[in-house]
Amino acid sequence: MIHYILIVFGVAALGGLILAASVLRDKLAPWVLSVVHALLGATGLVLLVIMLVQGSAPRQVLVGFVLLLLAALGGFLLASFHLKKKLPPKFLVFLHAAVAVAGFFTLLSLVL
Incomplete structure (x- = not known):
């Protein structure tokens, strides 16, 4: 399942790159892409929960889940700016991305 x-999460990250590029160019990101990015992230989190509930997941799965959950919370904060039609601070975009990438690579370490 990993x-x-x-x-x-990889496909979500590709969308995230496009979203971040928009914000870094001082433009609001496309709303539809934001929603797809969020839905993919939520799907990945649900799959991680299923894997964790099954009980035999390695510790990296839990660490990756926690990091990606924190990234998701940051994503909600970024979405709140989007709803107000305001650009979020760039450091929040970088922080969201950094935490998500750390979570992704934590999970990727399971297959490398």
Whole structure:
């Protein structure tokens, strides 16, 4: 299942790069892409919860889940700026991305 989880988060990350590029160019990101990015992230988190509930997941799964959950909370904060039609501070975009990348690479370490 970890391979599917990595694919879901990988596709979400590609969307995240486009979203971040918009904000870094001082433009609001496309709303539809923001929603797809969030849905993919939520799907990945649900798959991680399923993996954790099954009980035999390595510790990296829990660490990756916590990091990605924190990234998701940061994503909600970024979305709140988007709803107000304001650009978020760039450091929040970088922080969100850094935490998400750390979570992704933590999970990726399971297959490398």
